[in-house]
Amino acid sequence: LSSEKYNIKRKDFGTIKSSDVSYFKSILNEGRVLTDENDVMPYNIDWIKNCRGQSTVVLKPQNTEEVSAILKYCNEKRLAVCPQGGNTGLVGGSVPVFDEIVLNFSLMNKIESLDDVSGALICEAGCILENLDNYVRERGLIMPLDLGAKGSCHIGGNASTNAGGLRLLRYGNLHGSILGIEAVKADGTVIDCLRALKKDNTGYHLKHLFIGSEGTLGFVTKVAVHCPVLPKAVNLGFFGVENFENILKLYKSAKSSLGEILSAFEMADFDSINSTVQNLNLPNPIADYPFYVLVETHGSDDAHDSEKLSRFLSKEMESGLIVDGTVTSEPSKMQTIWNLRESIAGAGLVVGYVFKYDVSIPLKNYYDLVPILRKKVGDKALIVCGYGHVGDGNIHINVTVPKYSQEIASVLEPYIFEEVSKLNGSISAEHGIGFRKPKYIHYSKDKSALQLMKDLKQLMDPNGILNPYKVLPDTI
Ligand code: FAD
Ligand code: MLT
Ligand code: ZN
Numbered sequence: 001l002s003s004e005k006y007n008i009k010r011k012d013f014g015t016i017k018s019s020d021v022s023y024f025k026s027i028l029n030e031g032r033v034l035t036d037e038n039d040v041m042p043y044n045i046d047w048i049k050n051c052r053g054q055s056t057v058v059l060k061p062q063n064t065e066e067v068s069a070i071l072k073y074c075n076e077k078r079l080a081v082c083p084q085g086g087n088t089g090l091v092g093g094s095v096p097v098f099d100e101i102v103l104n105f106s107l108m109n110k111i112e113s114l115d116d117v118s119g120a121l122i123c124e125a126g127c128i129l130e131n132l133d134n135y136v137r138e139r140g141l142i143m144p145l146d147l148g149a150k151g152s153c154h155i156g157g158n159a160s161t162n163a164g165g166l167r168l169l170r171y172g173n174l175h176g177s178i179l180g181i182e183a184v185k186a187d188g189t190v191i192d193c194l195r196a197l198k199k200d201n202t203g204y205h206l207k208h209l210f211i212g213s214e215g216t217l218g219f220v221t222k223v224a225v226h227c228p229v230l231p232k233a234v235n236l237g238f239f240g241v242e243n244f245e246n247i248l249k250l251y252k253s254a255k256s257s258l259g260e261i262l263s264a265f266e267m268a269d270f271d272s273i274n275s276t277v278q279n280l281n282l283p284n285p286i287a288d289y290p291f292y293v294l295v296e297t298h299g300s301d302d303a304h305d306s307e308k309l310s311r312f313l314s315k316e317m318e319s320g321l322i323v324d325g326t327v328t329s330e331p332s333k334m335q336t337i338w339n340l341r342e343s344i345a346g347a348g349l350v351v352g353y354v355f356k357y358d359v360s361i362p363l364k365n366y367y368d369l370v371p372i373l374r375k376k377v378g379d380k381a382l383i384v385c386g387y388g389h390v391g392d393g394n395i396h397i398n399v400t401v402p403k404y405s406q407e408i409a410s411v412l413e414p415y416i417f418e419e420v421s422k423l424n425g426s427i428s429a430e431h432g433i434g435f436r437k438p439k440y441i442h443y444s445k446d447k448s449a450l451q452l453m454k455d456l457k458q459l460m461d462p463n464g465i466l467n468p469y470k471v472l473p474d475t476i
Contacts, residue, residue, distance in 0.1 A: 002051040013080040034058040053096030064221040072188025083215035085157025088149035091434025097469045119227040120196035125156025141227035144177035148342035156220040162212030164430035169391030170263040180224035181207040186461035196224035215467040231298035233305040236334040239325035240289030244367040263298035268387035275347040348400035355399040360426040394429035417443040438473040450476040
């Protein structure tokens with residue numbers, strides 16, 4: 001249990017009575033109120049199997065009015081609620097800690113409209129990212145974000161975590177791509193900021209409060225998202241590189257050689273790729289190298305783009321920055337390469353427990369912590385690997401151990417956060433703070449900023465019922 005593992009005390013919320021369950025059944029219906037222990041169990045466990053809550057009730061509203069009615073009731077009764085999208089979050093934010101009611105968005109999956117001229121898509125929070133991408137692709141557009149969890153994560157979960165993903169370097173983050181939001185406050189008030197306008201400077205931009213606040217200030221019920229045009233030409237290169245220094249040189253060169261068509265620049269070290277090859281049996285199209293780089297282009301002219309990428313490959317093979325590589329525009333080959341990269345997240349889970357870090361570090365020090373951690377944990381770890389979004393200065397470091405142990409945890413934490421802070425980085429680049437990191441947030445936010453965050457929480461959720469034990473530390 002998360003509460004025991006992390007020594008957390010239950011806050012003074014109401015406990016669920018049978019009259020509460022009857023009320024929920026009256027506003028939803030029997031089938032959308034889960035109370036059977038086996039039915040509820042999956043909603044209590046997070047994707048990485050690190051956190052486990054004790055909820056006894058899962059609610060599945062079908063529209064905003066139902067979310068509003070649930071929250072109004074819970075606020076009056078001081079019942080705590082944990083919002084849940086696709087439950088792919090990596091910091092334990094999407095599962096309860098004690099007996100919080102789980103409000104799962106999976107049935108709020110309607111697409112309301114798509115303007116294929118402006119690119120504005122309006123849909124409910126529970127739409128699965130991949131389904132949205134398939135829908136808009138048929139109409140000449142793409143979703144502005146893509147990530148390994150696309151087959152399960154919801155757009156509402158993406159908004160609530162301000163998810164980054166594989167093409168942030170090209171299409172920007174969700175504070176920009178999300179044009180508008182409809183959200184429900186703790187007291188049930190519906191906040192309608194669902195305008196699909198690119199420009200709307202009418203006072204405070206309230207959508208930003210809900211983007212990245214991980215369900216602690218309100219529940220996102222609908223979003224308006226700006227979808228970029230479907231690229232006519234997509235090319236992908238997968239390269240072997242000798243050392244990290246050369247990756248930085250290659251990134252600089254890629255920006256200048258590929259310019260406006262560059263859509264992703266990702267890296268993975270040998271141990272990252274090797275873990276997907278060994279643990280998941282995925283094929284690696286090139287030989288073993290200390291580092292790998294994945295460069296993608298999105299453009300409008302296939303001949304021009306593939307020539308540009310091939311020229312980049314030849315030039316940098318000659319310079320020695322690339323030791324070996326392959327370039328392709330064939331969908332199945334591109335998929336093989338992306339699979340290799342996107343599967344790193346889950347590869348360690350097959351063999352043990354994964355301590356997962358998601359940090360921003362200035363590029364010149366981007367990879368520094370991986371060898372340091374390798375040395376520090378020594379043979380207690382099965383794998384220590386580094387991979388991530390070079391274009392965004394965001395590295396993921398996974399430390400895979402046979403079994404969770406407090407001893408290894410205390411070798412890693414708070415050490416890693418102290419080091420990130422010394423390097424002027426961020427202790428959470430894209431996954432959020434969730435349940436796992438509130439006590440480390442001060443490494444990246446000063447006291448005055450944290451106080452303002454607390455004031456906002458107090459204003460919007462005075463009873464603290466929205467996703468408690470997450471994001472904000474009790475004391476600052
Ligand atoms: P959940 O996991 O269900 O919830 C995430 C948080 O948002 C929780 O705090 C939850 O309470 C809250 N929440 C969910 N829905 C709502 C709502 N409607 N209103 C209010 N709060 C809500 N993240 C990245 O940024 N970049 C990546 O590249 C990336 N890749 C991933 C790859 C894999 C294989 C996996 C498993 C995860 C990855 N993630 C990545 C992490 C994760 O943040 C994203 O998967 C995603 O944004 C979470 O969406 P979800 O619907 O699963 O949300
Ligand atoms: C990724 O970039 O693969 C994701 O953020 C998931 C992870 O950190 O493993
Ligand atoms: Zn990532």
